[in-house]
Amino acid sequence: MGEGFFSRGFRGRRRNQDTALPPGQYLEDGFPVLSAGPTPRTPLEEWDFSVVGEVDEPKRWTWEEFRALPSEEITTDIHCVTKWSKLNTRWEGVSVDTLLEGVDTSAEYITAYCDGDYTTNLPLEEVTGGKAWVAYAYEGEPLEPEHGGPARLFVPHLYFWKSAKWVRGLQLIAHDIPGFWEGLGYHNFGDPWREQRYWGD
Amino acid sequence: MDELRLDGNAAAGTLGEVFSFEVTTAEYACGGCGKAGTLGGAAVYEVRDLGIIVRCPGCDNALIRVAHNRGRYLVDLRGTKYLATG
């Protein structure tokens, strides 16, 4: 099996070239906007990003400091639990590995917290090792507020509700706490390739 | 034994009436800012097939969250102090 047969972010799971879409998904050319509330518009001068919780020392970046961090370009597919998928989307962001550099923690989970009181929960190992970013650009343009700008979490190997819009920080925690949708019937992990949409899937 | 304690079936009549209420005129008090209002005057966000979120027009607190889950509904009323119906 050649190297190219594996896609980064899918933890080496084999993808059939004829079925590039996870089960139950359809191909979407547009970029549907899903909003569970009003679009927050935090001015960049007031924006910051923090890493808090079970860490020796909390970390915090202003927008300028955040944008000065090393960033990466990511081209990959995204999958929404409402069944649309979009292929070869192009993003820029700071790897969560970079944000957690030097952080000493015994935490096994994170809660991503956002403007607009949205949260989502993830195992720490699902956002480290080159699997997640805090993205600030989409298709070469600053991320629009409707799509989560100025910055959103980007965890493309899981259903897109995990890629929390308007993210402002990560809380590292010892025990998992279900987030906004995870506490309301949606799957705690959300792997599109195993079609983990709802509780019990 | 508590002789006043019955099983859930005993509440069926009352709860059945409560949960078939006229939505638009039902009154709530917001768990965030405390303001009262009618559901008809609240702000609603439809999140495609995921569900709907009813928010307080004063503070944007999520009053009621409803998720669609394969033909079932999951309802979270935590954001309200109370609902007054009927």
Ligand SMILES: [Zn+2]
């Ligand atoms: Zn309120």
